[in-house]
Amino acid sequence: MAIDISIKKKLRFFDVDVSFSCPDSRMLVMIGPSGGGKTRIIRMMAGLDKPDEGKITFRDCTWFDSGKGINLPVQQRRLGYVFQDYTLFPHLNLYENAAFAAVDKKEVDELFELFNISHLKKRKPHMVSGGERQRCAICQAMARRPAALLLDEPFSALDVITRRGLREELKNLKGKFSFPMIYVTHDINEALFMADEILPVVDGKADAGWMNSTMNRDPKVRAVREQRLALAY
Amino acid sequence: MDYLALYITLKLALVSTLILMVLAAPVAYMLAFSKIPGKSFIEAFIYLPTALPPTVIGFYLIILMGPKGPVGKAWGSLSGDALLFTFSGIVVASVIYSIPYAVQPMKAAFQKLDRRLLENAYVLGLSKNAAFFRVILPNSKSGILASAVLVFLHSMGAFGVLMMVGGSIPGETKVASIAIYEAVESMDYNKAALISLSFIPISYAFLLLVNKLNKDGADGH
Numbered sequence: 001m002a003i004d005i006s007i008k009k010k011l012r013f014f015d016v017d018v019s020f021s022c023p024d025s026r027m028l029v030m031i032g033p034s035g036g037g038k039t040r041i042i043r044m045m046a047g048l049d050k051p052d053e054g055k056i057t058f059r060d061c062t063w064f065d066s067g068k069g070i071n072l073p074v075q076q077r078r079l080g081y082v083f084q085d086y087t088l089f090p091h092l093n094l095y096e097n098a099a100f101a102a103v104d105k106k107e108v109d110e111l112f113e114l115f116n117i118s119h120l121k122k123r124k125p126h127m128v129s130g131g132e133r134q135r136c137a138i139c140q141a142m143a144r145r146p147a148a149l150l151l152d153e154p155f156s157a158l159d160v161i162t163r164r165g166l167r168e169e170l171k172n173l174k175g176k177f178s179f180p181m182i183y184v185t186h187d188i189n190e191a192l193f194m195a196d197e198i199l200p201v202v203d204g205k206a207d208a209g210w211m212n213s214t215m216n217r218d219p220k221v222r223a224v225r226e227q228r229l230a231l232a233y
Numbered sequence: 234m235d236y237l238a239l240y241i242t243l244k245l246a247l248v249s250t251l252i253l254m255v256l257a258a259p260v261a262y263m264l265a266f267s268k269i270p271g272k273s274f275i276e277a278f279i280y281l282p283t284a285l286p287p288t289v290i291g292f293y294l295i296i297l298m299g300p301k302g303p304v305g306k307a308w309g310s311l312s313g314d315a316l317l318f319t320f321s322g323i324v325v326a327s328v329i330y331s332i333p334y335a336v337q338p339m340k341a342a343f344q345k346l347d348r349r350l351l352e353n354a355y356v357l358g359l360s361k362n363a364a365f366f367r368v369i370l371p372n373s374k375s376g377i378l379a380s381a382v383l384v385f386l387h388s389m390g391a392f393g394v395l396m397m398v399g400g401s402i403p404g405e406t407k408v409a410s411i412a413i414y415e416a417v418e419s420m421d422y423n424k425a426a427l428i429s430l431s432f433i434p435i436s437y438a439f440l441l442l443v444n445k446l447n448k449d450g451a452d453g454h
Binding site for chain 1 (some may be wrong): 347349350352353354355356357358359360368371372
């Protein structure tokens with residue numbers, strides 16, 4: 001597979017202990033309750049946190065191997081990482097943000113076309129909407145020609161309508177991407193909509209039962225709860 | 234009117250500010266981001282000049298910078314010149330005296346920066362050095378400016394330290410604050426009044442400038 005991961009890390013309230021793989025051109029959606037360690041796992045993949053033990057490999061390159069003492073710095077993993085909330089650089093306009101680490105500046109224009117933000121190139125991040133900022137964040141990650149794309153609840157801070165729109169756009173686009181994609185969400189509908197594969201994570205561990213128990217709740221409870229969810233999200 | 238003393242004051246303030254901006258940036262970065270043990274001891278030491286009487290700082294500087302002191306000796310072998318009672322000497326004194334005012338606002342500006350911006354820069358492949366110049370500095374402009382102005386104004390007002398280290402050599406170490414003191418000592422109140430008055434528009438203009446730049450910074454221009 002393109003990415004193979006098997007990591008452990010001791011946290012305050014639970015231990016992370018997961019193994020999974022993701023092939024090229026596929027989107028693995030990591031889902032689970034908030035505070036269940038999903039972001040922590042993705043940060044360890046990126047090299048922003050260090051696992052206690054385990055192994056992370058990308059194709060034939062080892063990113064992390066506790067046994068051999070390998071821990072490739074975050075800068076060298078060449079990842080696209082779209083964070084939960086806006087991490088665009090406030091002193092740069094959208095174009096400069098997307099071109100920040102671009103391999104070829106021409107691709108930035110194409111990406112802006114693709115994500116429909118060409119008309120906003122000169123605006124600073126605080127002068128555009130949340131959805132437009134996240135579009136730009138995806139362009140920024142993509143312009144790097146990433147080895148893999150990590151998306152950590154990229155749309156969870158947006159309003160329902162913007163979120164649905166962006167979700168659909170990303171789903172339509174992802175077929176064009178040749179690298180593995182890992183998408184984190186706590187929203188089951190989103191997971192089912194986006195995923196090629198789903199990995200439920202509860203308290204730091206893969207928990208296949210969680211999906212079933214959440215989806216096969218008593219229909220009456222579910223109707224009430226999901227109605228509310230639909231309103232809230 | 235002692236224009237020469239005013240000129241020395243402005244020259245000293247400008248040179249000290251330029252030197253301190255370069256010196257203080259890495260120190261402020263270290264205090265804001267590094268996790269080395271004993272950081273609070275280092276920090277307290279750097280801020281010591283705010284808590285010591287200027288004459289105490291001046292006394293230690295005389296010991297260090299005198300012809301037999303380590304700094305004076307090193308300077309002597311490098312430049313063939315003395316350090317005490319020279320313009321270079323009062324620059325050193327003024328830099329030491331103003332270090333806290335350079336470091337503190339810069340450190341605060343660096344700390345205010347969202348850490349996630351830095352993480353994003355690292356993910357995008359930037360080394361720590363590159364992230365400092367491409368992300369931290371441009372987003373800390375107002376703090377750096379505040380630090381520069383504070384240092385400038387603080388060096389303009391220095392008196393005790395400079396008196397001890399530089400004495401009062403016209404055109405070399407006699408700054409405006411010392412000229413005022415001497416004018417009063419010799420009962421020349423007119424002269425003292427004129428020099429004192431000249432400080433007010435300079436300081437006022439600087440504060441106006443800071444306000445304007447801060448406002449522009451806040452508007453995101």
